[in-house]
Amino acid sequence: MSAPDAASLFRRDAPPFRAPWEAQAFALTVALHDKGLLTWAEWAEALGAEIKAAQARDPASCDDGSDYYLRWLAATETLIARKGIASEAALAARKAAWERATEATPHGQEIVLANDPLGGAG
Amino acid sequence: MSHLSDVELRVRALESVLVEKGYVEPATIDAIVQTYESEIGPKNGAAVVARSWLDPQFAAWLKRDATAAIASLGFSGRGGEHMVACFNTPEEHNLVVCTLCSCYPWPVLGLPPTWYKSPPYRSRAVMDPRGVLAEFGVALPAETRIRIWDSTSEMRYLVIPMRPAGTEGWSEAELAAIVTRDSMIGTAVVTAEAVRA
Structure with missing residues:
Protein backbone atom coordinates (compact mmCIF):
# COMPACT_ATOMS: atom_id res chain seq x y z
CA MET A 1 0.00 0.00 0.00
CA SER A 2 1.35 3.40 -0.97
CA ALA A 3 0.85 6.38 1.27
CA PRO A 4 -2.43 8.17 0.66
CA ASP A 5 -2.09 11.51 -1.08
CA ALA A 6 -2.99 14.00 1.61
CA ALA A 7 -3.87 16.65 -0.96
CA SER A 8 -6.39 14.43 -2.71
CA LEU A 9 -9.97 15.63 -2.81
CA PHE A 10 -11.01 12.16 -1.80
CA ARG A 11 -9.30 12.31 1.57
CA ARG A 12 -11.35 15.26 2.70
CA ASP A 13 -14.11 14.20 4.94
CA ALA A 14 -16.76 15.82 7.03
CA PRO A 15 -19.62 14.92 9.34
CA PRO A 16 -22.88 14.09 7.52
CA PHE A 17 -24.18 17.63 7.99
CA ARG A 18 -22.01 20.72 8.21
CA ALA A 19 -24.81 23.01 9.34
CA PRO A 20 -28.28 22.54 10.84
CA TRP A 21 -29.99 23.71 7.64
CA GLU A 22 -28.39 20.82 5.71
CA ALA A 23 -29.91 18.33 8.14
CA GLN A 24 -33.29 20.09 7.94
CA ALA A 25 -33.27 20.05 4.15
CA PHE A 26 -32.31 16.38 4.11
CA ALA A 27 -35.00 15.43 6.62
CA LEU A 28 -37.75 17.37 4.80
CA THR A 29 -37.12 15.35 1.65
CA VAL A 30 -37.08 12.05 3.55
CA ALA A 31 -40.34 13.03 5.28
CA LEU A 32 -41.96 13.80 1.90
CA HIS A 33 -40.81 10.39 0.66
CA ASP A 34 -42.19 8.67 3.77
CA LYS A 35 -45.56 10.34 3.15
CA GLY A 36 -45.59 8.92 -0.37
CA LEU A 37 -45.28 12.35 -1.96
CA LEU A 38 -42.16 11.51 -3.94
CA THR A 39 -40.37 8.36 -5.07
CA TRP A 40 -36.63 7.82 -4.91
CA ALA A 41 -36.58 7.45 -8.70
CA GLU A 42 -38.12 10.92 -9.11
CA TRP A 43 -35.78 12.21 -6.47
CA ALA A 44 -32.61 10.84 -8.09
CA GLU A 45 -33.71 12.33 -11.40
CA ALA A 46 -34.37 15.78 -9.87
CA LEU A 47 -31.16 15.85 -7.82
CA GLY A 48 -29.12 14.60 -10.76
CA ALA A 49 -30.56 17.37 -12.94
CA GLU A 50 -29.73 20.05 -10.35
CA ILE A 51 -26.16 18.81 -10.02
CA LYS A 52 -25.74 18.71 -13.79
CA ALA A 53 -27.13 22.24 -14.18
CA ALA A 54 -24.83 23.56 -11.45
CA GLN A 55 -21.82 21.97 -13.11
CA ALA A 56 -22.85 23.44 -16.46
CA ARG A 57 -22.92 26.91 -14.86
CA ASP A 58 -19.53 26.41 -13.20
CA PRO A 59 -17.61 23.18 -13.89
CA ALA A 60 -15.62 23.40 -10.66
CA SER A 61 -18.52 24.54 -8.51
CA CYS A 62 -19.12 21.36 -6.56
CA ASP A 63 -15.77 19.66 -6.89
CA ASP A 64 -15.34 19.31 -3.16
CA GLY A 65 -18.97 18.34 -2.56
CA SER A 66 -19.44 21.33 -0.26
CA ASP A 67 -22.50 22.73 -2.01
CA TYR A 68 -24.20 19.35 -2.26
CA TYR A 69 -27.08 20.28 0.05
CA LEU A 70 -27.69 23.48 -1.94
CA ARG A 71 -28.40 21.21 -4.91
CA TRP A 72 -30.45 18.97 -2.63
CA LEU A 73 -32.60 21.91 -1.48
CA ALA A 74 -33.07 23.18 -5.03
CA ALA A 75 -34.15 19.71 -6.17
CA THR A 76 -36.74 19.55 -3.40
CA GLU A 77 -38.10 23.01 -4.24
CA THR A 78 -38.33 22.09 -7.92
CA LEU A 79 -40.01 18.78 -7.27
CA ILE A 80 -42.68 20.11 -4.91
CA ALA A 81 -43.49 22.95 -7.31
CA ARG A 82 -43.81 20.45 -10.17
CA LYS A 83 -46.13 18.32 -8.07
CA GLY A 84 -48.28 21.28 -7.05
CA ILE A 85 -47.44 20.88 -3.35
CA ALA A 86 -46.09 24.44 -3.05
CA MET B 1 -31.58 42.37 14.93
CA SER B 2 -31.07 38.72 14.07
CA HIS B 3 -29.60 37.29 10.91
CA LEU B 4 -30.26 34.20 8.79
CA SER B 5 -28.44 33.38 5.58
CA ASP B 6 -30.28 33.14 2.28
CA VAL B 7 -30.25 29.35 2.33
CA GLU B 8 -31.41 29.22 5.95
CA LEU B 9 -34.35 31.42 5.00
CA ARG B 10 -35.19 29.09 2.10
CA VAL B 11 -35.18 26.02 4.35
CA ARG B 12 -37.36 27.79 6.92
CA ALA B 13 -39.78 28.83 4.18
CA LEU B 14 -39.96 25.29 2.81
CA GLU B 15 -40.43 23.67 6.20
CA SER B 16 -43.07 26.14 7.44
CA VAL B 17 -45.11 25.82 4.23
CA LEU B 18 -44.97 22.00 4.32
CA VAL B 19 -45.88 21.90 8.02
CA GLU B 20 -48.75 24.35 7.51
CA LYS B 21 -50.17 22.27 4.67
CA GLY B 22 -49.96 19.16 6.80
CA TYR B 23 -47.37 17.34 4.67
CA VAL B 24 -44.77 17.02 7.42
CA GLU B 25 -44.65 17.29 11.21
CA PRO B 26 -41.81 19.07 13.02
CA ALA B 27 -41.32 16.08 15.36
CA THR B 28 -40.85 13.78 12.35
CA ILE B 29 -38.17 16.09 10.96
CA ASP B 30 -36.29 16.08 14.27
CA ALA B 31 -36.53 12.29 14.50
CA ILE B 32 -35.14 11.83 10.97
CA VAL B 33 -32.19 14.15 11.68
CA GLN B 34 -31.43 12.30 14.92
CA THR B 35 -31.56 8.92 13.17
CA TYR B 36 -29.15 9.85 10.39
CA GLU B 37 -26.82 11.92 12.57
CA SER B 38 -26.24 9.32 15.21
CA GLU B 39 -28.02 6.00 14.85
CA ILE B 40 -27.42 4.75 11.33
CA GLY B 41 -23.88 4.34 10.10
CA PRO B 42 -21.16 2.05 8.77
CA LYS B 43 -21.31 -0.02 11.97
CA ASN B 44 -24.39 -1.68 10.48
CA GLY B 45 -22.57 -2.66 7.32
CA ALA B 46 -19.57 -3.85 9.34
CA ALA B 47 -21.86 -6.23 11.23
CA VAL B 48 -23.09 -7.65 7.92
CA VAL B 49 -19.53 -8.16 6.67
CA ALA B 50 -18.32 -9.78 9.91
CA ARG B 51 -21.26 -12.18 9.92
CA SER B 52 -20.59 -13.14 6.30
CA TRP B 53 -16.94 -13.89 7.15
CA LEU B 54 -17.93 -16.25 9.97
CA ASP B 55 -21.11 -17.85 8.65
CA PRO B 56 -20.91 -19.42 5.17
CA GLN B 57 -24.66 -19.94 5.11
CA PHE B 58 -25.23 -16.25 5.79
CA ALA B 59 -22.67 -15.38 3.09
CA ALA B 60 -24.53 -17.58 0.61
CA TRP B 61 -27.82 -15.91 1.54
CA LEU B 62 -26.18 -12.50 1.15
CA LYS B 63 -25.05 -13.47 -2.34
CA ARG B 64 -28.49 -14.78 -3.29
CA ASP B 65 -30.72 -12.15 -1.69
CA ALA B 66 -28.78 -9.35 -0.02
CA THR B 67 -31.89 -7.33 0.84
CA ALA B 68 -33.38 -10.17 2.92
CA ALA B 69 -30.08 -11.27 4.49
CA ILE B 70 -29.29 -7.69 5.56
CA ALA B 71 -32.83 -7.15 6.84
CA SER B 72 -32.46 -10.26 9.01
CA LEU B 73 -29.86 -8.32 11.03
CA GLY B 74 -32.32 -5.47 11.46
CA PHE B 75 -31.05 -3.14 8.72
CA SER B 76 -33.67 -2.15 6.19
CA GLY B 77 -35.78 0.73 4.97
CA ARG B 78 -35.11 3.92 3.04
CA GLY B 79 -32.37 3.49 0.49
CA GLY B 80 -31.99 -0.21 1.25
CA GLU B 81 -35.06 -1.57 -0.47
CA HIS B 82 -33.01 -3.37 -3.14
CA MET B 83 -29.51 -4.35 -2.10
CA VAL B 84 -26.78 -6.28 -3.86
CA ALA B 85 -23.69 -7.56 -2.03
CA CYS B 86 -20.52 -7.47 -4.16
CA PHE B 87 -17.91 -9.91 -2.85
CA ASN B 88 -14.27 -8.99 -3.36
CA THR B 89 -11.99 -11.85 -4.42
CA PRO B 90 -8.31 -12.03 -5.40
CA GLU B 91 -9.52 -11.92 -9.03
CA GLU B 92 -12.07 -9.13 -8.72
CA HIS B 93 -12.32 -5.93 -6.68
CA ASN B 94 -15.63 -4.07 -6.50
CA LEU B 95 -16.00 -0.29 -6.44
CA VAL B 96 -19.29 1.55 -5.92
CA VAL B 97 -20.19 4.96 -7.32
CA CYS B 98 -23.30 6.92 -8.23
CA THR B 99 -22.62 8.73 -11.47
CA LEU B 100 -26.01 10.49 -11.52
CA CYS B 101 -26.15 11.94 -8.01
CA SER B 102 -25.35 10.24 -4.74
CA CYS B 103 -27.44 7.07 -4.34
CA TYR B 104 -25.98 5.17 -1.39
CA PRO B 105 -27.09 2.27 0.85
CA TRP B 106 -28.21 4.33 3.85
CA PRO B 107 -29.38 1.50 6.14
CA VAL B 108 -25.95 -0.16 6.14
CA LEU B 109 -23.57 2.79 5.64
CA GLY B 110 -25.44 5.88 6.86
CA LEU B 111 -25.07 9.01 4.75
CA PRO B 112 -22.30 9.21 2.13
CA PRO B 113 -18.98 10.92 2.80
CA THR B 114 -18.34 14.23 1.06
CA TRP B 115 -15.98 12.76 -1.52
CA TYR B 116 -18.59 10.22 -2.65
CA LYS B 117 -20.82 13.15 -3.65
CA SER B 118 -18.05 15.07 -5.41
CA PRO B 119 -17.95 15.28 -9.23
CA PRO B 120 -14.29 14.14 -9.44
CA TYR B 121 -15.08 10.86 -7.70
CA ARG B 122 -18.31 10.35 -9.62
CA SER B 123 -16.61 10.72 -12.99
CA ARG B 124 -13.14 9.35 -12.28
CA ALA B 125 -14.28 6.17 -10.54
CA VAL B 126 -15.59 5.04 -13.92
CA MET B 127 -12.86 6.41 -16.20
CA ASP B 128 -9.82 5.70 -14.03
CA PRO B 129 -10.67 3.39 -11.13
CA ARG B 130 -7.05 2.37 -10.56
CA GLY B 131 -6.00 6.01 -10.30
CA VAL B 132 -8.80 6.72 -7.84
CA LEU B 133 -7.83 3.70 -5.73
CA ALA B 134 -4.20 4.86 -5.73
CA GLU B 135 -5.33 8.20 -4.29
CA PHE B 136 -7.03 6.28 -1.52
CA GLY B 137 -3.76 4.46 -0.90
CA VAL B 138 -4.96 1.18 -2.41
CA ALA B 139 -2.70 -0.63 -4.88
CA LEU B 140 -4.26 -3.82 -6.23
CA PRO B 141 -2.30 -6.53 -8.02
CA ALA B 142 -2.23 -5.87 -11.77
CA GLU B 143 -4.18 -9.07 -12.45
CA THR B 144 -7.10 -8.07 -10.19
CA ARG B 145 -10.03 -6.85 -12.27
CA ILE B 146 -11.95 -3.82 -10.99
CA ARG B 147 -15.68 -3.95 -11.37
CA ILE B 148 -17.64 -0.70 -11.10
CA TRP B 149 -21.17 -0.67 -9.74
CA ASP B 150 -23.22 2.42 -10.60
CA SER B 151 -25.86 2.91 -7.92
CA THR B 152 -29.36 3.99 -8.79
CA SER B 153 -32.48 4.86 -6.85
CA GLU B 154 -33.55 1.26 -7.54
CA MET B 155 -30.39 -0.64 -6.67
CA ARG B 156 -27.74 -0.05 -4.00
CA TYR B 157 -24.51 -1.94 -3.49
CA LEU B 158 -22.52 -3.09 -0.47
CA VAL B 159 -18.97 -4.28 -1.08
CA ILE B 160 -17.99 -7.29 1.02
CA PRO B 161 -14.23 -6.90 1.47
CA MET B 162 -11.92 -9.90 1.76
CA ARG B 163 -11.21 -11.08 5.27
CA PRO B 164 -7.58 -10.25 6.01
CA ALA B 165 -5.00 -12.86 6.97
CA GLY B 166 -4.13 -12.92 10.65
CA THR B 167 -7.70 -12.75 11.87
CA GLU B 168 -8.19 -16.46 12.49
CA GLY B 169 -10.15 -17.10 15.67
CA TRP B 170 -11.37 -13.52 16.01
CA SER B 171 -14.85 -12.92 17.37
CA GLU B 172 -17.61 -11.35 15.29
CA ALA B 173 -17.27 -8.09 17.22
CA GLU B 174 -13.50 -8.01 16.74
CA LEU B 175 -13.93 -8.59 13.02
CA ALA B 176 -16.63 -5.93 12.70
CA ALA B 177 -14.30 -3.42 14.37
CA ILE B 178 -11.75 -3.58 11.52
CA VAL B 179 -14.29 -3.18 8.71
CA THR B 180 -14.17 0.44 7.59
CA ARG B 181 -16.77 2.43 5.70
CA ASP B 182 -14.46 2.93 2.75
CA SER B 183 -13.81 -0.82 2.49
CA MET B 184 -17.56 -1.32 1.98
CA ILE B 185 -17.59 1.25 -0.85
CA GLY B 186 -14.51 -0.35 -2.35
CA THR B 187 -12.05 2.51 -1.84
CA ALA B 188 -10.13 0.63 0.87
CA VAL B 189 -9.16 -2.90 1.77
CA VAL B 190 -9.45 -4.32 5.27
CA THR B 191 -6.27 -5.02 7.18
CA ALA B 192 -5.80 -6.79 10.51
CA GLU B 193 -3.44 -4.08 11.78
CA ALA B 194 -6.22 -1.54 12.15
CA VAL B 195 -7.09 -2.66 15.65
CA ARG B 196 -4.39 -5.01 16.84
CA ALA B 197 -1.33 -2.99 15.89
Whole structure:
Protein backbone atom coordinates (compact mmCIF):
# COMPACT_ATOMS: atom_id res chain seq x y z
CA MET A 1 0.00 0.00 0.00
CA SER A 2 1.35 3.40 -0.97
CA ALA A 3 0.85 6.38 1.27
CA PRO A 4 -2.43 8.17 0.66
CA ASP A 5 -2.09 11.51 -1.08
CA ALA A 6 -2.99 14.00 1.61
CA ALA A 7 -3.87 16.65 -0.96
CA SER A 8 -6.39 14.43 -2.71
CA LEU A 9 -9.97 15.63 -2.81
CA PHE A 10 -11.01 12.16 -1.80
CA ARG A 11 -9.30 12.31 1.57
CA ARG A 12 -11.35 15.26 2.70
CA ASP A 13 -14.11 14.20 4.94
CA ALA A 14 -16.76 15.82 7.03
CA PRO A 15 -19.62 14.92 9.34
CA PRO A 16 -22.88 14.09 7.52
CA PHE A 17 -24.18 17.63 7.99
CA ARG A 18 -22.01 20.72 8.21
CA ALA A 19 -24.81 23.01 9.34
CA PRO A 20 -28.28 22.54 10.84
CA TRP A 21 -29.99 23.71 7.64
CA GLU A 22 -28.39 20.82 5.71
CA ALA A 23 -29.91 18.33 8.14
CA GLN A 24 -33.29 20.09 7.94
CA ALA A 25 -33.27 20.05 4.15
CA PHE A 26 -32.31 16.38 4.11
CA ALA A 27 -35.00 15.43 6.62
CA LEU A 28 -37.75 17.37 4.80
CA THR A 29 -37.12 15.35 1.65
CA VAL A 30 -37.08 12.05 3.55
CA ALA A 31 -40.34 13.03 5.28
CA LEU A 32 -41.96 13.80 1.90
CA HIS A 33 -40.81 10.39 0.66
CA ASP A 34 -42.19 8.67 3.77
CA LYS A 35 -45.56 10.34 3.15
CA GLY A 36 -45.59 8.92 -0.37
CA LEU A 37 -45.28 12.35 -1.96
CA LEU A 38 -42.16 11.51 -3.94
CA THR A 39 -40.37 8.36 -5.07
CA TRP A 40 -36.63 7.82 -4.91
CA ALA A 41 -36.58 7.45 -8.70
CA GLU A 42 -38.12 10.92 -9.11
CA TRP A 43 -35.78 12.21 -6.47
CA ALA A 44 -32.61 10.84 -8.09
CA GLU A 45 -33.71 12.33 -11.40
CA ALA A 46 -34.37 15.78 -9.87
CA LEU A 47 -31.16 15.85 -7.82
CA GLY A 48 -29.12 14.60 -10.76
CA ALA A 49 -30.56 17.37 -12.94
CA GLU A 50 -29.73 20.05 -10.35
CA ILE A 51 -26.16 18.81 -10.02
CA LYS A 52 -25.74 18.71 -13.79
CA ALA A 53 -27.13 22.24 -14.18
CA ALA A 54 -24.83 23.56 -11.45
CA GLN A 55 -21.82 21.97 -13.11
CA ALA A 56 -22.85 23.44 -16.46
CA ARG A 57 -22.92 26.91 -14.86
CA ASP A 58 -19.53 26.41 -13.20
CA PRO A 59 -17.61 23.18 -13.89
CA ALA A 60 -15.62 23.40 -10.66
CA SER A 61 -18.52 24.54 -8.51
CA CYS A 62 -19.12 21.36 -6.56
CA ASP A 63 -15.77 19.66 -6.89
CA ASP A 64 -15.34 19.31 -3.16
CA GLY A 65 -18.97 18.34 -2.56
CA SER A 66 -19.44 21.33 -0.26
CA ASP A 67 -22.50 22.73 -2.01
CA TYR A 68 -24.20 19.35 -2.26
CA TYR A 69 -27.08 20.28 0.05
CA LEU A 70 -27.69 23.48 -1.94
CA ARG A 71 -28.40 21.21 -4.91
CA TRP A 72 -30.45 18.97 -2.63
CA LEU A 73 -32.60 21.91 -1.48
CA ALA A 74 -33.07 23.18 -5.03
CA ALA A 75 -34.15 19.71 -6.17
CA THR A 76 -36.74 19.55 -3.40
CA GLU A 77 -38.10 23.01 -4.24
CA THR A 78 -38.33 22.09 -7.92
CA LEU A 79 -40.01 18.78 -7.27
CA ILE A 80 -42.68 20.11 -4.91
CA ALA A 81 -43.49 22.95 -7.31
CA ARG A 82 -43.81 20.45 -10.17
CA LYS A 83 -46.13 18.32 -8.07
CA GLY A 84 -48.28 21.28 -7.05
CA ILE A 85 -47.44 20.88 -3.35
CA ALA A 86 -46.09 24.44 -3.05
CA SER A 87 -45.40 26.86 -5.87
CA GLU A 88 -42.18 28.75 -6.41
CA ALA A 89 -44.09 31.99 -5.72
CA ALA A 90 -45.49 30.68 -2.45
CA LEU A 91 -42.02 29.68 -1.27
CA ALA A 92 -40.57 33.05 -2.30
CA ALA A 93 -43.30 34.92 -0.43
CA ARG A 94 -42.77 32.80 2.65
CA LYS A 95 -39.02 33.36 2.47
CA ALA A 96 -39.60 37.13 2.39
CA ALA A 97 -41.82 36.81 5.45
CA TRP A 98 -39.08 34.92 7.32
CA GLU A 99 -36.58 37.58 6.31
CA ARG A 100 -38.77 40.36 7.74
CA ALA A 101 -39.39 38.30 10.87
CA THR A 102 -35.65 37.78 11.28
CA GLU A 103 -34.91 41.47 10.99
CA ALA A 104 -37.61 42.27 13.52
CA THR A 105 -36.28 39.76 16.07
CA PRO A 106 -33.80 41.11 18.65
CA HIS A 107 -30.48 39.29 18.59
CA GLY A 108 -30.45 36.23 20.83
CA GLN A 109 -34.20 35.65 20.76
CA GLU A 110 -35.89 32.83 18.91
CA ILE A 111 -36.89 33.79 15.39
CA VAL A 112 -40.54 32.95 14.77
CA LEU A 113 -42.71 33.77 11.80
CA ALA A 114 -45.12 35.69 14.05
CA ASN A 115 -42.42 38.38 14.38
CA ASP A 116 -43.02 39.38 10.76
CA PRO A 117 -44.44 42.92 10.99
CA LEU A 118 -46.52 42.23 7.87
CA GLY A 119 -48.22 39.24 9.45
CA GLY A 120 -46.18 36.24 8.35
CA ALA A 121 -48.64 34.97 5.79
CA GLY A 122 -47.40 34.93 2.25
CA MET B 1 -31.58 42.37 14.93
CA SER B 2 -31.07 38.72 14.07
CA HIS B 3 -29.60 37.29 10.91
CA LEU B 4 -30.26 34.20 8.79
CA SER B 5 -28.44 33.38 5.58
CA ASP B 6 -30.28 33.14 2.28
CA VAL B 7 -30.25 29.35 2.33
CA GLU B 8 -31.41 29.22 5.95
CA LEU B 9 -34.35 31.42 5.00
CA ARG B 10 -35.19 29.09 2.10
CA VAL B 11 -35.18 26.02 4.35
CA ARG B 12 -37.36 27.79 6.92
CA ALA B 13 -39.78 28.83 4.18
CA LEU B 14 -39.96 25.29 2.81
CA GLU B 15 -40.43 23.67 6.20
CA SER B 16 -43.07 26.14 7.44
CA VAL B 17 -45.11 25.82 4.23
CA LEU B 18 -44.97 22.00 4.32
CA VAL B 19 -45.88 21.90 8.02
CA GLU B 20 -48.75 24.35 7.51
CA LYS B 21 -50.17 22.27 4.67
CA GLY B 22 -49.96 19.16 6.80
CA TYR B 23 -47.37 17.34 4.67
CA VAL B 24 -44.77 17.02 7.42
CA GLU B 25 -44.65 17.29 11.21
CA PRO B 26 -41.81 19.07 13.02
CA ALA B 27 -41.32 16.08 15.36
CA THR B 28 -40.85 13.78 12.35
CA ILE B 29 -38.17 16.09 10.96
CA ASP B 30 -36.29 16.08 14.27
CA ALA B 31 -36.53 12.29 14.50
CA ILE B 32 -35.14 11.83 10.97
CA VAL B 33 -32.19 14.15 11.68
CA GLN B 34 -31.43 12.30 14.92
CA THR B 35 -31.56 8.92 13.17
CA TYR B 36 -29.15 9.85 10.39
CA GLU B 37 -26.82 11.92 12.57
CA SER B 38 -26.24 9.32 15.21
CA GLU B 39 -28.02 6.00 14.85
CA ILE B 40 -27.42 4.75 11.33
CA GLY B 41 -23.88 4.34 10.10
CA PRO B 42 -21.16 2.05 8.77
CA LYS B 43 -21.31 -0.02 11.97
CA ASN B 44 -24.39 -1.68 10.48
CA GLY B 45 -22.57 -2.66 7.32
CA ALA B 46 -19.57 -3.85 9.34
CA ALA B 47 -21.86 -6.23 11.23
CA VAL B 48 -23.09 -7.65 7.92
CA VAL B 49 -19.53 -8.16 6.67
CA ALA B 50 -18.32 -9.78 9.91
CA ARG B 51 -21.26 -12.18 9.92
CA SER B 52 -20.59 -13.14 6.30
CA TRP B 53 -16.94 -13.89 7.15
CA LEU B 54 -17.93 -16.25 9.97
CA ASP B 55 -21.11 -17.85 8.65
CA PRO B 56 -20.91 -19.42 5.17
CA GLN B 57 -24.66 -19.94 5.11
CA PHE B 58 -25.23 -16.25 5.79
CA ALA B 59 -22.67 -15.38 3.09
CA ALA B 60 -24.53 -17.58 0.61
CA TRP B 61 -27.82 -15.91 1.54
CA LEU B 62 -26.18 -12.50 1.15
CA LYS B 63 -25.05 -13.47 -2.34
CA ARG B 64 -28.49 -14.78 -3.29
CA ASP B 65 -30.72 -12.15 -1.69
CA ALA B 66 -28.78 -9.35 -0.02
CA THR B 67 -31.89 -7.33 0.84
CA ALA B 68 -33.38 -10.17 2.92
CA ALA B 69 -30.08 -11.27 4.49
CA ILE B 70 -29.29 -7.69 5.56
CA ALA B 71 -32.83 -7.15 6.84
CA SER B 72 -32.46 -10.26 9.01
CA LEU B 73 -29.86 -8.32 11.03
CA GLY B 74 -32.32 -5.47 11.46
CA PHE B 75 -31.05 -3.14 8.72
CA SER B 76 -33.67 -2.15 6.19
CA GLY B 77 -35.78 0.73 4.97
CA ARG B 78 -35.11 3.92 3.04
CA GLY B 79 -32.37 3.49 0.49
CA GLY B 80 -31.99 -0.21 1.25
CA GLU B 81 -35.06 -1.57 -0.47
CA HIS B 82 -33.01 -3.37 -3.14
CA MET B 83 -29.51 -4.35 -2.10
CA VAL B 84 -26.78 -6.28 -3.86
CA ALA B 85 -23.69 -7.56 -2.03
CA CYS B 86 -20.52 -7.47 -4.16
CA PHE B 87 -17.91 -9.91 -2.85
CA ASN B 88 -14.27 -8.99 -3.36
CA THR B 89 -11.99 -11.85 -4.42
CA PRO B 90 -8.31 -12.03 -5.40
CA GLU B 91 -9.52 -11.92 -9.03
CA GLU B 92 -12.07 -9.13 -8.72
CA HIS B 93 -12.32 -5.93 -6.68
CA ASN B 94 -15.63 -4.07 -6.50
CA LEU B 95 -16.00 -0.29 -6.44
CA VAL B 96 -19.29 1.55 -5.92
CA VAL B 97 -20.19 4.96 -7.32
CA CYS B 98 -23.30 6.92 -8.23
CA THR B 99 -22.62 8.73 -11.47
CA LEU B 100 -26.01 10.49 -11.52
CA CYS B 101 -26.15 11.94 -8.01
CA SER B 102 -25.35 10.24 -4.74
CA CYS B 103 -27.44 7.07 -4.34
CA TYR B 104 -25.98 5.17 -1.39
CA PRO B 105 -27.09 2.27 0.85
CA TRP B 106 -28.21 4.33 3.85
CA PRO B 107 -29.38 1.50 6.14
CA VAL B 108 -25.95 -0.16 6.14
CA LEU B 109 -23.57 2.79 5.64
CA GLY B 110 -25.44 5.88 6.86
CA LEU B 111 -25.07 9.01 4.75
CA PRO B 112 -22.30 9.21 2.13
CA PRO B 113 -18.98 10.92 2.80
CA THR B 114 -18.34 14.23 1.06
CA TRP B 115 -15.98 12.76 -1.52
CA TYR B 116 -18.59 10.22 -2.65
CA LYS B 117 -20.82 13.15 -3.65
CA SER B 118 -18.05 15.07 -5.41
CA PRO B 119 -17.95 15.28 -9.23
CA PRO B 120 -14.29 14.14 -9.44
CA TYR B 121 -15.08 10.86 -7.70
CA ARG B 122 -18.31 10.35 -9.62
CA SER B 123 -16.61 10.72 -12.99
CA ARG B 124 -13.14 9.35 -12.28
CA ALA B 125 -14.28 6.17 -10.54
CA VAL B 126 -15.59 5.04 -13.92
CA MET B 127 -12.86 6.41 -16.20
CA ASP B 128 -9.82 5.70 -14.03
CA PRO B 129 -10.67 3.39 -11.13
CA ARG B 130 -7.05 2.37 -10.56
CA GLY B 131 -6.00 6.01 -10.30
CA VAL B 132 -8.80 6.72 -7.84
CA LEU B 133 -7.83 3.70 -5.73
CA ALA B 134 -4.20 4.86 -5.73
CA GLU B 135 -5.33 8.20 -4.29
CA PHE B 136 -7.03 6.28 -1.52
CA GLY B 137 -3.76 4.46 -0.90
CA VAL B 138 -4.96 1.18 -2.41
CA ALA B 139 -2.70 -0.63 -4.88
CA LEU B 140 -4.26 -3.82 -6.23
CA PRO B 141 -2.30 -6.53 -8.02
CA ALA B 142 -2.23 -5.87 -11.77
CA GLU B 143 -4.18 -9.07 -12.45
CA THR B 144 -7.10 -8.07 -10.19
CA ARG B 145 -10.03 -6.85 -12.27
CA ILE B 146 -11.95 -3.82 -10.99
CA ARG B 147 -15.68 -3.95 -11.37
CA ILE B 148 -17.64 -0.70 -11.10
CA TRP B 149 -21.17 -0.67 -9.74
CA ASP B 150 -23.22 2.42 -10.60
CA SER B 151 -25.86 2.91 -7.92
CA THR B 152 -29.36 3.99 -8.79
CA SER B 153 -32.48 4.86 -6.85
CA GLU B 154 -33.55 1.26 -7.54
CA MET B 155 -30.39 -0.64 -6.67
CA ARG B 156 -27.74 -0.05 -4.00
CA TYR B 157 -24.51 -1.94 -3.49
CA LEU B 158 -22.52 -3.09 -0.47
CA VAL B 159 -18.97 -4.28 -1.08
CA ILE B 160 -17.99 -7.29 1.02
CA PRO B 161 -14.23 -6.90 1.47
CA MET B 162 -11.92 -9.90 1.76
CA ARG B 163 -11.21 -11.08 5.27
CA PRO B 164 -7.58 -10.25 6.01
CA ALA B 165 -5.00 -12.86 6.97
CA GLY B 166 -4.13 -12.92 10.65
CA THR B 167 -7.70 -12.75 11.87
CA GLU B 168 -8.19 -16.46 12.49
CA GLY B 169 -10.15 -17.10 15.67
CA TRP B 170 -11.37 -13.52 16.01
CA SER B 171 -14.85 -12.92 17.37
CA GLU B 172 -17.61 -11.35 15.29
CA ALA B 173 -17.27 -8.09 17.22
CA GLU B 174 -13.50 -8.01 16.74
CA LEU B 175 -13.93 -8.59 13.02
CA ALA B 176 -16.63 -5.93 12.70
CA ALA B 177 -14.30 -3.42 14.37
CA ILE B 178 -11.75 -3.58 11.52
CA VAL B 179 -14.29 -3.18 8.71
CA THR B 180 -14.17 0.44 7.59
CA ARG B 181 -16.77 2.43 5.70
CA ASP B 182 -14.46 2.93 2.75
CA SER B 183 -13.81 -0.82 2.49
CA MET B 184 -17.56 -1.32 1.98
CA ILE B 185 -17.59 1.25 -0.85
CA GLY B 186 -14.51 -0.35 -2.35
CA THR B 187 -12.05 2.51 -1.84
CA ALA B 188 -10.13 0.63 0.87
CA VAL B 189 -9.16 -2.90 1.77
CA VAL B 190 -9.45 -4.32 5.27
CA THR B 191 -6.27 -5.02 7.18
CA ALA B 192 -5.80 -6.79 10.51
CA GLU B 193 -3.44 -4.08 11.78
CA ALA B 194 -6.22 -1.54 12.15
CA VAL B 195 -7.09 -2.66 15.65
CA ARG B 196 -4.39 -5.01 16.84
CA ALA B 197 -1.33 -2.99 15.89
